[in-house]
Amino acid sequence: MGTTSLWGMVLAMGVYQGLNPTMGWLHGVARGLERRSGAAVLGATFAVAAGHYLAMAAVLLPAALALALSGLPPMAAEPWLGGALLGFGLFKLCRRAHPRALARIRPGHTLRWSFLMALAHCGSPLMMLSPLASLLVLLQLQGRGGPDALARAAWFAAAALALPAAMIAALLLTASLAALLVHRSLGLAALTRFWIDLDLGWALAFLAMGGMALAMGAAGGAMPGLPAWAMVLARSLCRTG
Amino acid sequence: MSSARLRPDPTFYPSPRLAMEAPRERLAYVAMLCPGRSRADGLAVVDLDPASPTHATRVGGLDLPHLGDELHHYGWNACSSALCPMGGHPFTERRYLIIPGIRSSRLYIADTRPDPRQPRIVKEIPPEELLRKTGYSRPHTVHCGPEGIYVSTLGGKGARGDESLPGIFLLDCDSFEVLGQWELARGPQTMSYDFWWNLPHDYMVSSEWGLPPQFESGLVAEDLLANRYGHHLHFWDLRGRRHLQTIDLGANHQMALEVRPAHDPTRDYGFLGVVVDTTTLEGSLWTWWRENGRFHARKTATIPPEPADPAALPDLLKPFGAVPPLVTDIDLSLDDRHLYVACWGTGELRRYHVSDPFDLRLTGSVRLGGIARHTPHPSGAAFHGGPQMIEISRDGERVYFTNSLYSTWDDQFYPMGVPGQMAMARSGAGGFALERDFLVGFPEGMRAHQIRLEGGDCSTESFCFASA
16 A cells, blocks of 8 residues: 555545544534533534544554564554454444443543543544554655664654544544534534434444455465454454443 | 434434424323233323324224233333433434333333334343342333433332332343443432433432332321321432432422423423422422532422312311322423423313423413312313323423323222323413313223323433533
8 A cells, every 4th residue: 555545544534433423523512502612612522533542542652662662574463453353343333332331431521431432432543553554564665664673663653643643633624624514504403414324334444444454464474264263253242242 | 122223213303492393293102001900001002193083092002911010101212312422322213112010010122113003012021130130129210311221110129129229220222131220329319219310411310209118009198197208309420320419308298209300401400399298288399400519409389289078088188178289290391491280189280481490480270180170171071080191292382191190099099990091281372271172091991101202202302412
């Protein structure tokens, strides 16, 4: 995957999630109506996006550092990622409700809720690992992940923070526009008119991304039996989740 | 079990105003109970579509498989609260009725699809399972909220249901599995009845009727005169599942029943009906509110008893020579403007204007039935019992009600019997009056209790978005 298409894909994911009401604009509209203020609309939307970013950074940064310091080739992670992505995608298809534990979080604790929701339900941190691996390979091809482990770690860490930042920038822009549009002009009726199940498409995106990662893994030396492993993972998650 | 959609259910309304503007109700579900146990309880489905040739008649129903459940209150599996930002299940459907048997402690889940006139039972939760998983019995109010379906109960363990404390339990909103007790810390709460909440402000309110030995075999006069029925309001941390505060209304204010929070979530207040003041026989309405994190409550209206010839009164009331109004149900319109109050004893349905929750103004009254008055229906038919369970149409223009309170109490206050009936009053700027052409009867031996409207109603819907 080239640099442009990689960033393009990440931005597209941000726009897609930004359109998803539960990823920000619904909170913005609710808070705006409660406080009767446009600033509150943007504040709550921002809090959801910030929690989402932190969740991604919390996963991507350690992963990138581990790859940098171990010196393992990033492509080696792809087959495992492929399996995990397929497993999570199947899990999302069979369990579409949020985990019940999220319902215990107070309505005001938007950032905390969003952080945990991204990890447990949305899965963006997992979703972004595969593009991250691709980006790290690109960095190495450009000679930026040289033999010096510390220099490599700095570059990889920057990539691990920049990739979700791009995704969240697109998400925040989209969600803020949607929130303001609904709050200012379209009205609450738009909420049910335009709300479609974007989670379903997101689950399918997991399957596509998983397939892609597996294909890339296969190109770089395949690991047999991974799809089966993904099925086992999905089935056990569906049963216990 | 719940099937999912790709769009939100059209009967989930983001705000109270949008719920009022939605298409009107076409069907009502009415809980029917058969105290004689000659047949099983069930639901009746009543046609509410004025353009239909079968308007105001029963057009379907559901017979339960067991005898003696005593249907009372019940509710939908999902409502407008599913749209809340942190709701987590926006694509569930308003489709299943969660139907507790208050006497049997059995729970039924009935599916209103594919034919809304012929609901089918898809799951039964036996009393033993409920008791084992929650320690509770005598299930009552049903609401759909953040953690699933919440059901209040009136009893605990033991044959009489008073060997442990009653409370609220949770049902999974997809599988309808019993999840367990809701409370993590119940504080001083020992009795239970109704509950509701403010979702964005994260608190719950609950009320008290009495323990099962105080109601199952009939009203216990000694307990009432000794002020031993419930007279507290409890406030809870909703997500924290912890008791926050109790307000004692005063022991003479016996039986604090229905709690009706304002539907607009920016309004931090609600109402409560108290059945009887043992010092005056008055019924009373209370306003509770939250201010600076603390809860308060104040009596904001009283309804006087009506003198009557003792010879015409049931034994229970003969010594008083008067009929207490017996405020047994209240219901608040979706715009939080009108509070309807059932005076089951005197046979009156009152309408209060409550835009200012501290200045309740009586703006209408209809008379029907009553212990001493026996006011007939405008159609000329006799009306048994008095106005009791109220349900208001979403647009606020029609107020439906039934006439039975609770099997054994019906027999004490209306010894001549309370055959099931459902009537309707029209409410508008022009006034508040009974509809002559709306009087629904029920099969022989069946009484009628709570009404649920297809597509949601005023005592079901909770919202996370203000109407503004």
